[in-house]
Amino acid sequence: MTAAGSGHAGCSNPIDEAALMDYWLAILPSADEEAVEEHLLTCEGCGDRLRVTIALAEGLKKLARSGSLQVVVSDEYLKQAARTGQRVREYAVPPGASVQCTVTLDDDLLVARLAADLNEAARVDLSWCDAQGVELLRMADIPVRSGAPTVLCQQSMTMAKASPSNTLIARLVAVDPEKGERLLGEYAFHHTRTIPGPGAA
Amino acid sequence: MTVGLSDADLALRIGHGDREAEAEVCRRMAPRIHLYGLRHLRSAPAADDLVQQVLLAMLEALRSGRVRDPNKLAHFVLGTCRMTVAGLRRSARRQERLLAEFGSALVPDQPTAPQLDDAQLARCVQALSERERSVVVLTFYDEQTAAETAAFLATSESNVRVIRHRALRQLRICMEATS
DSSP: OOOOOOOSSSSSSOOHHHHHHHHHTTOOHHHHHHHHHHTTTHHHHHHHHHHHHHHHHHHHHHHHTTTTTTTEEEEHHHHHHTTTOOEEEEEEEEEEOEEEEEOOOTEEEEEEEEEEEOTSSSSEEEEEEOOOOEEEEOOOSOOTTTSSSSSEEEOOOOHHOOOOSSEEEEEEEEEEEETEEEEEEEEEEEEEEOOTTTTTO | OOSSSSSHHHHHHHTTTHHEEEEEHHHHHHHHHHHHHHHHHHHHHHHHHHHHHHHHHHHHHHTTTTSSOGGGGGHHHHHHHHHHHHHHHHOOOOOHHHHHHGGGSOOOOOOOOOOOHHHHHHHHHSSOOOHHHHHHHHHHHSSSOHHHHHHHHOOOOHHHHHHHHHHHHHHHHHHHHHH
């Protein structure tokens, strides 16, 4: 990186976008961070690009905290959510069981804790089906740790709050390219809408 | 006219009492210092405070000729940023007396923050692979470290970085394609 120093937006040696994000996340090695900071104090172009990076990071933070994404999460994530005052509604279900569930307007995050034996499963898919067992969505190759007792799947709170009463079936399946699919667990969620509005019982 | 001059040229002029050069250096340095403040203080108001204090120290040093090598102005500003951030963390005291002396030159307008289409960003994130989406959410929810995410994914920290960089590249492409 070279110092432009002229105050113009152009830059002959711009900082890599990945490095800008790592800088914002404070995970650059200290020598690299120092070089980035020296450059940013001489270069408006890279400063503008850092602002775009910050906007992306802040947008992702807001989105992650909104609870609107369907995503596999960790226990630490849920603990941190609770520490920051978010209301987590969690349903823990053993394989083959069903659960009555709902969400309220005050809930921030909705999580299904699916118990399963994940040993020897190289790849695990999470399939979401309607009450008749027709697959609606497949989350392919979800991140799981071999030997972990559960999979934590955050559901979209936006969708849950808008959803009418219904039943969803979740299926955890181990996928092997040679042996095909093996069911690890099936879980039924009987959702009752308790929020007033369209779709309420 | 000072707009086309280098930072070093402006620093020299300030040493000779050029007030227009002071205003131009403040205009240039304020957004850069503000970014440093955002990164280290994680607060826009605190970054504003940092801008004021660093510009103040910089102008005092330039006026009195304490910046010996004008080509090292950025280095001087960076060092001042570091010391000031350390001070801001120790204490929330303000330097109102000095601000009154130097006035509005120390609080130039900051560039407008880029606007993001939140709905489009959500669609782009939902289009990532499951592993990438988990890494992105865990990283940005509370700036979880690569080590924590690696432990959850049972993979290496370097692999988490690879997944995150790949996901962010895809997000940028997705956002640019629809902007």
